[in-house]
Amino acid sequence: MNILYLLIPIGLIILGAAIWLFIWAVRSGQYEDLEGPAHRILMDDDDPMIPENAAKKAREKKQQE
Amino acid sequence: MCCPGCQAVANAIVANGLTDFYKYRTEKSQNPQQSMDELYETLSLYDKPELQKDFVKQEAGSLRQASLILEGIVCAACVWLNERHVMALPGVSEFRINYSSRRATVKWDDDKIHLSDILKAITTIGYVAHPFDAGRQEKLHKSERSRAMRGLAVSGLGAMQVMMLAVAMYAGESQGMDAGLRHFMRWISLLITIPVVLYAASPFFKSAWRDLKYRQLGMDVPVSLAIGIAFIASCWATLLNQGEVYFDSVTMFTFFLLTGRYLEMMARHRAGQASEELIRLLPVTATRVSEGEEQVVSASELQLADLVRIKPGETVPADGVIVEGKSSIDESLLTGESVPVSRSEGSEIIGGSINIESPILMRIDKIGEDTILSSIVRLLDRAQTEKPRLAQLADRVAGWFVAVILLLATAIGWYWWQHDPANAFWISLSVLVVTCPCALSLATPAALVAATGQLTRMGLLTTRGHALETLARATHVVFDKTGTLTHGRLQLEDVITLQDQPRQQVLKIAAALESASEHPLAKAIIEAADKEQLTATDISAITGRGMQGYIDGRLYRLGKPDFVAELGADIGQHEAFRQQKTVVALADEQHLLALFVLADVVREDAYDTLQALRDLGLNITLLSGDQGPVVSHVAEQLGIEDAHAGLLPDQKLAHIQAMQQSGDVVVMIGDGVNDAPVLAAAQVSVAMGGGSQIAHASADLVLLSEQLPHIVDGVVMARRSLAVIRQNLIWALGYNLLALPLAAMGMIAPWMAAIGMSASSLVVVLNALRLTR
Structure with missing residues (x-):
């Protein structure tokens, strides 16, 4: 069982990373709005992702500038 | 389109x-x-x-x-x-x-x-x-939320890790474990528990310290004691490599309690957000008239004696006097009066009220702190600070419990010191840990969280922690009228046709005449009329009196009976005039055609709700700022015996305080700005979801669904949760009373103590979950 002396400290490091990650998420405001993202994901804005449309959009943008 | x-x-x-x-x-x-x-x-x-x-x-x-x-x-x-x-x-x-x-x-x-x-x-x-x-309060809320989140993360993740190690150690106890490995695991647990206790649990310590400074024994005192003593003892045991450790209990306990507090805080913040919007009662801009020129300026720039033009539909920016024009003003938000009042040159108008009919010119007399709106806000602040701090059931029990436990532990420690000094410390410690008030301090929050969650799904939002407990003990329910028992807007109650024209026909004529008007009376008539409309021509509005216009070449007048009669029709005497209701007459040049009776209609479910509340043994009172006859009419309809009319906000406040003096626990239900101070003063207050924001801010519960029967559900739920809380407290105390003598005799092994503690907490939580069904 000597391997535990190594594995448990590794677990501890991962724990520290998890807490740091969570605190970072809270600080950057990811927990401010818990309802919005659930809806946002359903709005698939994939039109501009389709290569044809993306090219068209880029052209339009160039014209505007 | x-x-x-x-x-x-x-x-x-x-x-x-x-x-x-x-x-x-x-x-x-x-x-x-x-x-x-x-x-x-x-x-x-x-x-x-x-x-x-x-x-x-x-x-x-x-x-x-x-x-x-x-x-x-x-x-x-x-x-x-x-x-x-x-x-x-x-x-x-x-x-x-x-x-x-x-x-x-x-x-x-x-x-x-x-x-x-x-x-x-x-x-x-x-x-x-x-x-x-965004304001100070909003920033404060944001940092409070973020702090609570971080505490939850640290305690939650910490608890999982420590629990995992604890299971290994319990298993090692029976199956045999390397002493070195066990010691190592204890050290790791200690390391993980340090941030949980020092960071995540620090709100409990701070609040307990505050309680002690004011010589009170709140729930946070035993919580802090349990966490603190169990942690220090476990550290001691780890350092000396003897005795037992309780890191798992410490972290789990902290996590459970923080979760409960977090949910409570979220509900409170959501309600608090609404109060930010209060300022919006006053408009941001105003039309200032100086030397005959109109100029749109920001409302904060207005000075005393400035002249301001207010168009129909606009909000009055500050208190003042009308210097030119005549109009009806909707003051319902401030006074609770449902019908707009007629105001002409020389009469005072209040900032925050809405001009309905025609443009007026006003002179500003009071700005900022001196306005009536700010005085209502001040009244609210005062009432909130004066609100009696209700000692919570759990707090009261906990206070005694802590005192007794501490005395007992000392006594037991002293006894063992006399007989077996080597074991004295460990035995008195196990007494303290076994009687850890985990279940006791979870008893109330667990039930409250379950009940408030259920009520929120129904549409009754709980914004303050004490609301349910107090609601269960309520003896008296006080209603405001406008917007609470009634819909808060005028509706057509009856059409009395006097010639042989059918009801729909007169309504059409009236709607055509009113089509251009913003007046609430007009809106009520248009709402009741058919969709297909007649067209009136040459419509003219005579402020405060009525409308006139031509339909198919015939002249009609609609408005006050005496105004209508000037055309030549004989209005005679009619039953409807004698009742204290709002009556609008319609006439052509020969005859009075119809009378429209308008009233603020009582909500359909109001009667049943009041009956259900009476069946629950509650007394009902109606306090209204509206005129006497209107109030007594509503009271009669709903069978309310104790109704008071024409009350100003401070009179309502005095009324409630008088009731409280005589020992009643008062529930106040209201919606307007004028109700805010009263809502804050009552032991429990419910604001209607459609009511003013300031009412939301001062209420303990917000009825988002606007369904009165949910108030009854709320009372029933509150009583059920109080029953569950009692059961939980009895269970927790019973468990402690049973375990205490055993621990005192030194018969409880640490794993038994741990299992007992978790099991008693689990029972409490499961019992609370019954409320969600």
């Missing part, structure tokens, strides 16, 4: 290629109410630096940032539409809407685009945006 405005909105949406909005929206958008041009003019004021300094944050270069309140956001599609539309504007670098709070933050480059252009862009797609000062 109902109007050109809607078409313009649709055009703007289609032209920008945002038609997905129609695909995704789950609710119909609201109609823009003000005409666009006027709105644009007002919006351009927001570019003034003196107005911007309140809510705009300057960033590097010409980059600026502001927070906006968005009106009209009803579903996620609205959020999507607004974000897409505004982000497409050149110069806007960031625009994000928070769906839960309906607030947005916008960042823009002031060289490329002005704030008013952004606001206009939002207006063109049918929403209304106002900048607002």
Whole structure:
């Protein structure tokens, strides 16, 4: 069982990373709005992702500038 | 399309290629109410630096940032539409809407685009945006939320790790474990527990310290003692490598309690957000008239003795006197009066009320702190601070419990010191840990969280922790009338036809005459009439009296009976005039055609609700600011015996305080600004969801569903949860009483103590979960 002396400290490091990650998420405001993202994901804005449309959009943008 | 405005909105949406909005929206958008041009003019004021300094944050270069309140956001599609539309504007670098709070933050480059252009862009797609000062309270809430989140993360993740190690150690106890490994695991547990105790649990220690300073024994004192003593003892045991460790209990306990507090805090914040919008009762801009010239200025710039023009539909910016014109003014938000009152030259008008009929010119007499609106806010503040701090059931029990436990532990320790000094410390410690008030301190919050969750799903939002406990003990329910027992707006109650024309026909004529009017009476009549309309020509409005106009060449008048009679018809005597109701008459040049009886109609479910409340053994009182006859009519309809009319806010307050003096526990249900101080003073208060924001802010519960029967459900739920809390307390105390003598005799092994502690907490939580069914 000597391997535990190594594995448990590794677990501890991962724990520290998890807490740091969570605190970072809270600080950057990811927990401010818990309802919005659930809806946002359903709005698939994939039109501009389709290569044809993306090219068209880029052209339009160039014209505007 | 109902109007050109809607078409313009649709055009703007289609032209920008945002038609997905129609695909995704789950609710119909609201109609823009003000005409666009006027709105644009007002919006351009927001570019003034003196107005911007309140809510705009300057960033590097010409980059600026502001927070906006968005009106009209009803579903996620609205959020999507607004974000897409505004982000497409050149110069806007960031625009994000928070769906839960309906607030947005916008960042823009002031060289490329002005704030008013952004606001206009939002207006063109049918929403209304106002900048607002995020304010101290909002920032405070944000940091409080973030602090609670971080505490939850540290304690939750810590608890999982420690529990995992604890299971290994328990298993090792029976199956045999390397002493070195066991010692190592203890050290790791200690390491993980340090941040949980020092960081996550610090709110308990702070609050316990505060309690002790004021010589009280609150729930946080035993909680802190349990966490503190168990932690220190476990550290001691780890350092000396003897005795037992309780790290698992410490972390789990902290995590459970923090979760409960977090949920409670979220509900409180959500209600608190509403109070920010209170300021919006006063308009941001006003039309100042100086030397015959009209100029739109920001309302904060107004000085005493300034002359201000107020158009129909606009809000009065400050207290003052009418110097020119005559109109009816809607003061319902402030006084609770449901019918607009007629005001003419020389009469005083209150800031926050709405001009209904015709333009008036007013002179400002009072601004800022001196206005009636601010005095109501001050009254509210006072009532809130004077609110009796109700000792909570658990707190009372806990106070005694802690005192007894501490005395017992000392006594037991002293006894063992005499007989077996080597074991004295460990035995008195196990007494303290076994009797750890885990279950006891979870008993109340677990039940409250379960019950409030269930009530929120029903549409009754709990904003203060004590609300349910007090609601269960209530003896007296006090209702406001307007907007609570009634719908809060005039509706057509009856049409009395006097000639042989049918009801629908007279209604059509009346609706045609009223079609251009903004008056609530007119709205009620139009609402009741058929969709297909007649057209009236040459309509003229005579302020405070009525309307006249031609339909198919015949002259009609609609309004006050004496005004209508001037055309030549004989109005005679009629039953309806003698009742104290609002009566509108319709006549042509020969005859009186019909009488329309209007009233603020009582909610359909009001009678049953009151009956159900009486069946629960509650007394019912009606306190209203409205006139006597109207109030007694409603009271009669609903069978309320104890009804009081014509009360000002401070009289209502005095009434409630008198009831409290005689030992009643008062529940107040209201909706208006005038109710706010009373809501704050009552032991439990319920605000209607459609009521004013300030009422929400001062209430313990908010009835979001606007369904009166849910109040009955609330009382029933409150009583059930009080019963569950009692059961939980009895169980927790019973467990402790049983375990204490065993521990005192030194018979309890640590693993037994741990299992007992977890099991008793689990029973308490499961019992509380019964409330959600």
